[in-house]
Amino acid sequence: xxxPAKSTAKPAKQPVNKTRxxxxxxxxxxxxxxxxxxxxxALVDLISQRAAAIEESVGIRLEVRHIxxxxxxxxxxxxxxxxxxxTDSNAVATAEDVDIVIExxxxxxxxxxxxxxxxxxxxxxxxxxxxxxxxxxAELFAAxxxxxxxxxxxxxxxGAIPILRPLRESLLGEDVIRIMGIVNxxxxxxxxxxxxxxxxxxxxxxxxxxxxYAEADPTADVEGFDAGAKAAIMASIAFGVEVVANDVHxxxxxxxxxxxxxxxxxxxxxxxxxxxxxxxxxGANKEVDVRVHPVMVPLTHPLxxxxxxxxxxxxxxxxxxxLMFYGxxxxxxxxxxxxxxxxxxxxxxLRGNTFLPVxxxxxxxxxxxxxxxxxxxxxxxVGDAPGVLAxxxxxxxxxxxxxxxxxxxGLGDDARLVFITHxxxxxxxxxxLIELGELGSVRAIRSVLRVIED
Amino acid sequence: xxxPAKSTAKPAKQPVNKTRxxxxxxxxxxxxxxxxxxxxxALVDLISQRAAAIEESVGIRLEVRHIxxxxxxxxxxxxxxxxxxxTDSNAVATAEDVDIVIExxxxxxxxxxxxxxxxxxxxxxxxxxxxxxxxxxAELFAAxxxxxxxxxxxxxxxGAIPILRPLRESLLGEDVIRIMGIVNxxxxxxxxxxxxxxxxxxxxxxxxxxxxYAEADPTADVEGFDAGAKAAIMASIAFGVEVVANDVHxxxxxxxxxxxxxxxxxxxxxxxxxxxxxxxxxGANKEVDVRVHPVMVPLTHPLxxxxxxxxxxxxxxxxxxxLMFYGxxxxxxxxxxxxxxxxxxxxxxLRGNTFLPVxxxxxxxxxxxxxxxxxxxxxxxVGDAPGVLAxxxxxxxxxxxxxxxxxxxGLGDDARLVFITHxxxxxxxxxxLIELGELGSVRAIRSVLRVIED
Numbered sequence: 087x088x089x090p091a092k093s094t095a096k097p098a099k100q101p102v103n104k105t106r107x108x109x110x111x112x113x114x115x116x117x118x119x120x121x122x123x124x125x126x127x128a129l130v131d132l133i134s135q136r137a138a139a140i141e142e143s144v145g146i147r148l149e150v151r152h153i154x155x156x157x158x159x160x161x162x163x164x165x166x167x168x169x170x171x172x173t174d175s176n177a178v179a180t181a182e183d184v185d186i187v188i189e190x191x192x193x194x195x196x197x198x199x200x201x202x203x204x205x206x207x208x209x210x211x212x213x214x215x216x217x218x219x220x221x222x223x224a225e226l227f228a229a230x231x232x233x234x235x236x237x238x239x240x241x242x243x244x245g246a247i248p249i250l251r252p253l254r255e256s257l258l259g260e261d262v263i264r265i266m267g268i269v270n271x272x273x274x275x276x277x278x279x280x281x282x283x284x285x286x287x288x289x290x291x292x293x294x295x296x297x298x299y300a301e302a303d304p305t306a307d308v309e310g311f312d313a314g315a316k317a318a319i320m321a322s323i324a325f326g327v328e329v330v331a332n333d334v335h336x337x338x339x340x341x342x343x344x345x346x347x348x349x350x351x352x353x354x355x356x357x358x359x360x361x362x363x364x365x366x367x368x369g370a371n372k373e374v375d376v377r378v379h380p381v382m383v384p385l386t387h388p389l390x391x392x393x394x395x396x397x398x399x400x401x402x403x404x405x406x407x408x409l410m411f412y413g414x415x416x417x418x419x420x421x422x423x424x425x426x427x428x429x430x431x432x433x434x435x436l437r438g439n440t441f442l443p444v445x446x447x448x449x450x451x452x453x454x455x456x457x458x459x460x461x462x463x464x465x466x467x468v469g470d471a472p473g474v475l476a477x478x479x480x481x482x483x484x485x486x487x488x489x490x491x492x493x494x495x496g497l498g499d500d501a502r503l504v505f506i507t508h509x510x511x512x513x514x515x516x517x518x519l520i521e522l523g524e525l526g527s528v529r530a531i532r533s534v535l536r537v538i539e540d
Numbered sequence: 541x542x543x544p545a546k547s548t549a550k551p552a553k554q555p556v557n558k559t560r561x562x563x564x565x566x567x568x569x570x571x572x573x574x575x576x577x578x579x580x581x582a583l584v585d586l587i588s589q590r591a592a593a594i595e596e597s598v599g600i601r602l603e604v605r606h607i608x609x610x611x612x613x614x615x616x617x618x619x620x621x622x623x624x625x626x627t628d629s630n631a632v633a634t635a636e637d638v639d640i641v642i643e644x645x646x647x648x649x650x651x652x653x654x655x656x657x658x659x660x661x662x663x664x665x666x667x668x669x670x671x672x673x674x675x676x677x678a679e680l681f682a683a684x685x686x687x688x689x690x691x692x693x694x695x696x697x698x699g700a701i702p703i704l705r706p707l708r709e710s711l712l713g714e715d716v717i718r719i720m721g722i723v724n725x726x727x728x729x730x731x732x733x734x735x736x737x738x739x740x741x742x743x744x745x746x747x748x749x750x751x752x753y754a755e756a757d758p759t760a761d762v763e764g765f766d767a768g769a770k771a772a773i774m775a776s777i778a779f780g781v782e783v784v785a786n787d788v789h790x791x792x793x794x795x796x797x798x799x800x801x802x803x804x805x806x807x808x809x810x811x812x813x814x815x816x817x818x819x820x821x822x823g824a825n826k827e828v829d830v831r832v833h834p835v836m837v838p839l840t841h842p843l844x845x846x847x848x849x850x851x852x853x854x855x856x857x858x859x860x861x862x863l864m865f866y867g868x869x870x871x872x873x874x875x876x877x878x879x880x881x882x883x884x885x886x887x888x889x890l891r892g893n894t895f896l897p898v899x900x901x902x903x904x905x906x907x908x909x910x911x912x913x914x915x916x917x918x919x920x921x922v923g924d925a926p927g928v929l930a931x932x933x934x935x936x937x938x939x940x941x942x943x944x945x946x947x948x949x950g951l952g953d954d955a956r957l958v959f960i961t962h963x964x965x966x967x968x969x970x971x972x973l974i975e976l977g978e979l980g981s982v983r984a985i986r987s988v989l990r991v992i993e994d
Contacts, residue, residue: 132859136713139822143780143899144712240710246860248702248710255709256694256702258598259590259880326597368593388866391845396862405586405877406700408850412842412864423859426713440892445597 115433118184128418154178214241220315220331238428246420247413261404271395272307309338310378317361327450337379355382375453384540456513569887572638582872608632643667668695674769674785692882700874701867715858725849726761763792764832771815781904791833809836829907838994910967915991924955
């Protein structure tokens with residue numbers, strides 16, 4: 087890791103005679119940045135460290151010209167020239183002497199207005215703002231296409247992991263049929279601690295908060311909203327349709343307990359919070375299913391071995407088969423690396439007078455969660471009396487939910503029944519749960535998790 | 541998987557009124573293919589299946605015009621129009637009615653001459669020919685740059701896995717410091733069978749041959765030559781220098797036996813054949829170390845869980861941190877998926893009158909294997925007598941090789957000593973081995989493997 091404290095170089099002009107380009111070949115690209123928090127600060131450091139190497143390899147000299155901040159007085163380290171700072175975001179977004187705008191404010195407004203302003207001023211824009219892209223992507227893609235400039239947002243999904251560019255470029259010829267991602271490092275950290283160290287959910291969450299992985303209010307992470315925004319973006323890019331955050335079905339991890347973790351371990355699974363996007367049919371019959379929920383992943387699946395705060399996205403294509411992209415999903419350095427990759431790409435395109443439009447698809451037809459097929463794990467407590475198992479099994483059978491494996495363990499006067507079903511429709515499973523809840527012998531349904539079959 | 545037998549669609553013109561482009565917006569890209577074996581056949585099938593979707597998403601209509609083959613009479617399935625076939629490779633490579641040439645012949649000649657001919661005729665070229673790129677890459681990159689056309693070869697490394705494009709584009713701003721890849725599916729299959737099923741090396745190799753994963757003469761795979769060519773290509777792209785196949789230090793897996801596998805399992809490692817490329821220093825002091833050899837990888841490392849014939853490439857960047865790219869490294873469908881991704885990319889660039897040059901670096905300064913640092917596993921048989929361990933340990937100490945862990949087990953009248961060292965220079969380790977071999981008490985040094993520390 088580069089140590090920002092050791093970086094004393096200013097992102098000033100690089101002496102041209104140190105490169106193999108002559109002055110006339112080097113294109114100066116002037117950069118305006120909106121926001122200078124963790125990612126913005128890391129980005130300015132990274133640009134100052136990498137500018138000479140980038141100039142040597144692609145003949146583009148990146149020069150930060152303006153940074154919009156709220157507080158002009160904050161200490162921002164040696165890579166930030168105080169002359170660049172301004173509190174006028176609008177002026178930075180549309181400045182005459184800015185070629186490319188980088189938005190790192192987060193949130194919907196004023197980020198949306200500023201980005202639209204920059205695009206309409208003919209400037210390529212780079213952002214890592216998942217909330218904005220997941221809610222207003224179509225509007226921004228259209229504005230970029232209208233103005234024939236790049237709008238790039240690799241950092242919005244899974245930080246440093248190149249996933250959107252492979253989906254947009256490498257897999258353009260591929261029929262991508264499903265994406266399953268661990269795209270929230272906080273929840274993966276919590277689940278890893280619960281699995282490997284036997285921590286309770288509350289203990290693991292507290293540790294995540296102490297390490298700065300989780301917010302004081304962890305709702306956006308643990309209930310799947312953050313992962314849902316990323317799922318919407320990946321589905322839009324992979325399937326060429328408009329999917330917004332609100333289209334995503336969410337279930338979080340706050341109900342997972344050590345009983346579930348222990349059963350998963352014993353049965354050969356890891357519990358992971360997955361963002362899943364699938365496409366069915368083509369043309370007018372195309373339907374997309376986008377959801378975030380915990381899943382029991384078999385140990386033999388590559389996603390099972392993604393530990394701690396790492397992210398990974400598993401992509402299934404008709405011809406390519408199974409692909410997975412793994413790396414750091416958050417943090418100043420990994421995120422700024424993704425932004426810098428986009429910046430160099432946009433600068434090369436700008437010099438070549440070209441850009442890569444995001445295919446702006448029609449709003450997706452969303453397949454209801456009721457219609458989704460999955461296998462399930464059910465963990466319930468029942469009275470330990472003759473005939474109870476037959477009664478419970480009968481409810482599964484009446485709803486057409488086939489049982490793959492089952493085990494019964496004693497629990498004082500009660501018994502615990504754990505079932506793993508074969509593939510069933512969510513609707514049938516939900517009806518099964520309703521009818522099980524109506525049985526006098528069923529004390530409690532402790533947990534229901536979807537399962538990827540081995 | 542699409543079933544080629546079911547594909548009856550010809551890659552003919554798509555009715556334009558089914559797409560959202562008008563005729564004038566659709567760019568027809570005429571394709572010439574050199575070779576129609578497993579990958580070529582799969583590619584023609586895939587183009588016929590995906591042409592409509594590609595036309596809808598990027599407005600480019602791919603039309604195969606010519607295919608150069610040796611045998612005009614072979615049955616090539618319904619997607620191949622017999623009118624496209626020709627035995628004149630030169631004519632296909634330079635045909636007036638071909639916009640992009642795809643080389644799938646393999647080997648050095650005539651592939652090299654044909655590609656140079658196509659590039660010099662101003663045509664972008666796509667290839668999956670790792671041997672050619674690893675030996676003559678610089679010449680081909682220069683010809684492409686001179687003619688201002690794309691030369692793309694994603695399929696040459698790790699089949700369907702997008703790795704070269706991320707290195708060339710997403711990570712352009714990144715300081716990539718090390719690449720470690722499982723890039724040969726045959727050897728990973730053999731090692732997986734030995735690890736998971738207790739197969740001997742010979743049994744696993746025979747199975748790989750029966751499944752078509754290994755050739756009758758498996759040398760190129762098991763001795764690391766195939767992986768070495770891919771290592772050279774990755775090092776060239778990641779570090780911006782010219783690395784050729786002959787620069788790569790090779791050791792294969794044919795000496796690995798069940799004793800090593802058992803020790804690795806017990807100590808918490810998996811044995812993998814890794815292609816490793818590292819860079820040290822910058823500018824005139826830049827040195828590159830490129831090698832292929834078996835490695836004991838700790839179970840907690842993402843490469844340890846890459847099983848069977850899958851490939852994965854682990855990339856370490858200064859800012860991005862650890863990244864990994866996983867997928868199918870071989871086979872007609874995965875490889876043709878990578879070729880089609882490059883084809884769409886080249887077609888989009890051609891329409892936009894642009895291209896992405898491969899940075900053609902100067903020949904790399906190769907760091908000798910003697911100078912490489914690693915931890916090591918040593919497995920040796922010694923006479924079971926007083927003072928032997930002290931004698932053996934003394935040799936390590938005199939050469940400055942520090943022992944991390946050691947165990948001794950009985951072996952009839954002899955004893956087996958297993959050491960894992962801390963990081964040491966290869967030169968020091970080799971001198972240690974020489975001196976150990978001179979000790980009367982050392983019966984045999986059974987194996988020496990490099991180790992990634994946990």
